[in-house]
Amino acid sequence: MLEIENLSVEVGGRRILKNINLKVESGYTNVLFGPNGAGKSALLMTIMGFTGYNIVEGNIYFKGEDITDLPLNERASKGLGIMTQRPPNMVGVKLRDLLEVTAGEKVNIDALVHELNMDSFLDRDINVGFSGGEIKRSELLQLAAQEPSLYLLDEPESGVDLVNISQIGGMIRKLLHGEMKCAGKRRKEGHSGLIITHTGQIMDYVEADKGYILCNGTIMCSGNPRELLGEIKEHGYEECIKCKVTQS
Numbered sequence: 001m002l003e004i005e006n007l008s009v010e011v012g013g014r015r016i017l018k019n020i021n022l023k024v025e026s027g028y029t030n031v032l033f034g035p036n037g038a039g040k041s042a043l044l045m046t047i048m049g050f051t052g053y054n055i056v057e058g059n060i061y062f063k064g065e066d067i068t069d070l071p072l073n074e075r076a077s078k079g080l081g082i083m084t085q086r087p088p089n090m091v092g093v094k095l096r097d098l099l100e101v102t103a104g105e106k107v108n109i110d111a112l113v114h115e116l117n118m119d120s121f122l123d124r125d126i127n128v129g130f131s132g133g134e135i136k137r138s139e140l141l142q143l144a145a146q147e148p149s150l151y152l153l154d155e156p157e158s159g160v161d162l163v164n165i166s167q168i169g170g171m172i173r174k175l176l177h178g179e180m181k182c183a184g185k186r187r188k189e190g191h192s193g194l195i196i197t198h199t200g201q202i203m204d205y206v207e208a209d210k211g212y213i214l215c216n217g218t219i220m221c222s223g224n225p226r227e228l229l230g231e232i233k234e235h236g237y238e239e240c241i242k243c244k245v246t247q248s
């Protein structure tokens, strides 16, 4: 589904990602761990094709096609979708309007909104006055309307309280594992995901198949996500860096 080969990226003339190799198989969900400033968001933004993330080496393949040079809108139409960490407020743009444009004819918006319990937000300006948890739910709703085949989720549990995390985790599980009841043929098939998480809480809701640890813009190791999280909790990221140095 997604294959990243030897990717190096510069932002503002500074190299922030170095020789990244990463895969997400079709129907699988992988998680990305790493300390603050490691380059996790930059990696997701680069995969999605945001401007300012300059690929200086390497390639990104999606569904077997080289998308390294494609603009964001074309990547989105091919099935890539992102939940960013800090989406902007959109004053004057109602959530309903954006959903209708995003979904087109293929998705029954009202059924979707109802299933995700977002009815009361439809006629509000996007993100304006939304709480942290509401922003996450709104972002997920927008992604659900887009029906991507690969979900790029940047810290879906950050800023979310314990009650909302179960709601948001449940939404993500439904979307990734094809458990949505309403409309959308593609949504029923189950999808792939690449999720950034600091705490690993999302793994209580979504089955994660593989984990990667990113430090200083480099993938340090990959493996069973729960084992990696256990190692991080016990030894911290410093040990990952030492371990990588020892291996090379």
Ligand SMILES: Nc1ncnc2c1ncn2[C@@H]1O[C@H](COP(=O)(O)OP(=O)(O)OP(=O)(O)O)[C@@H](O)[C@H]1O
Pocket (backbone or CB within 6 Å): 011, 012, 016, 034, 035, 036, 037, 038, 039, 040, 041, 042, 043, 052
């Ligand atoms: N537009 C930009 N201009 C300059 N530097 C940037 C820009 N975007 C990101 N960076 C830098 O790239 C590095 C990686 O940032 P990134 O947001 O990807 O980290 P992260 O791993 O997602 O961190 P966190 O866990 O804190 O969200 C940081 O040092 C950041 O300041």
